[in-house]
Structure formats: structure tokens, C-alpha cells
Amino acid sequence: MDLTHIDSKGNPAMVDVGTKQVTARKAVAQSIVLLPDEVLTLLEGDELRSKKGPVFQTAIIAGIMAAKKTGELIPLCHPLGLDNCSVTISFNAEREVVVECTAAITARTGVEMEALVGASIAALTIYDMCKAMSHSIVIKETRLVEKTGGKNDFKRA
Template sequence: MSNFTHIDKNGNPKMVDVSVKKTTKRTAIAKASMFLGEEIISNFSENELYTKKGPVFQTAIIAGIQAVKKTSSLIPMCHPLLINGVNVQIEVVDSENINVFCKVTIEGKTGVEMEALTGVNIACLTIYDMCKSRSQKMIIKEIKLVEKTGGKSDFKSN
């Protein structure tokens, strides 16, 4: 009926059975681009902004890591995974923009793309939450999978 893996032959949703897959090392890297604006970035000192809520980037990194670990609770068809590692990095691109990266690694039977994408999303939302008192002009512009390795096929975006 469908080429989608999460739909059975009757058109009903299903969780993919990964029991027959081989355990392999799998990684995924996601990236988010975010416009903060000069009004916010000009307040940073040594790549960090301290607000009444605490250090913005440090808090966003922790939030991104927590999000990776909770992905299967948020997205119905994601398998709970034993995560080997998560690395969230935030870089100031220029006087108005930042990039957020999330790399997730496991040794398992299913990929970690959704975990990496969830990590960058929540990191950006945390930055927005912590900076919204200074400006509501922030924009989470682009969220995408940058790279995936392991499993059936590898992927790398341009």
C-alpha cells in the first residue's frame, strides 16, 4: 500500500520492527541556523550571554542533550535508544546570526537522525526563551540533517 516504513499494509501506523537489523555504529549531525540580531549578540561576552535565567548557550547545550534523550517520548514512532554520545555546539557566525549543531552517536539497529534534529530544535527554542525579554525578532531559520552514517546508507548534505 505504501512505501512509508511507519504504515502497515492496511494503512495503519506502526513502529518499525528493527529486530532483524544488524547493530552498527550510527551517527547523525543536524544543524540549525538562527537569527538573533545585533541587539542580542552585542551583549555576548566571550561567546556567552548571561541573563537572569542564567548562561544562554550553556543552558541551550544542556537542553539539547536532554532533548536527544527524550526524543522517543516526543515522536511516536521513534525507538527508545541507548545513546553513546551527544555533542551540541553553538557558534556565533556574525553580528546577527548563530549556528547550532548536534551530533549523536550510538551502536544500534536504527538511526539517530530524529534525535539530532530534536536536539538542535530544543537548543534553539531554549535560546529563544532565554533571550525573548530583549527581542522577539529572533528567527529559527533552517533546521536540517547535515550528515548520517551507518545503517543501510550514508548521507551528507551540500
């Protein structure tokens, strides 16, 4: 399989999407954040506010803002005007913080990178806002959960 962002001479290249079909496209990405118990307990009770504001609400705004700027942050990504973007933050059964970013557009190219950047920056914002309490915070993983539209759909099992 060839890399899509490398031309025939081995140089970086933007993918030409001009001939692709315009379709509704959506991507969902997720980042998992592990927090020490003392920080997690405060967040679960919605008690933790930093000088920068409420932790999760600030992370949600940061994630959406980042998703909108993906084309400026990642070389060779097309600049996209998203139709919609949302970030949700919750706790799973293992008491991990689950950040999920959903990006949607009707266009010739997908929004996987926008969803991944949104989830990543929201997770980094949680780290930034909680680091005064602990540097033992771990951003465990960031991954694509699903994508629809375009050539191939994907859903993580």
C-alpha cells in the same frame, strides 16, 4: 517509495528493527538562529546572562537532554540509550547562531531524530532565554547535515 511508519492498511506503525544489523551510527543536525543586532552583539561578547543562566551553556544542556528523550517526544521513535551526544554553538560568517547536535549509538536504528530534536530544542532554548530582549528572533532552519551507519549514508553538499 513507501513510508516506513505506515503499515499495509495505512495505519501508523513502529518500524521493526529486530532483523537489522547492529552498526555504529552517527547523525549530525543543525539549527540556524537569527538574532537582532542588539542581542547578537551581547551574545558574541558572552555578556548575555538571563535569570535562567548563561544562554549558550543552558541551550547545550537542553539540547543534550532533549536528544536523550526523543523516543518520548516523537511518536513511533524507538527509545534509545545514546552512546554519545554533543551540542556546539558558534557563529557563522553571516553572524547567524549555528547550533549543531551530534548523536551516536551502536544499534539497529539510526539517530537522525535524536540529532534533529537536540538541535531544535537548543535553538528554542536560545529563543526562550533571549525573548525578553526581542521577539524578532527567527529559527531559520533545522536540517540533517550528515548520517553514517545503517543502510545509507548521507552528507549534505
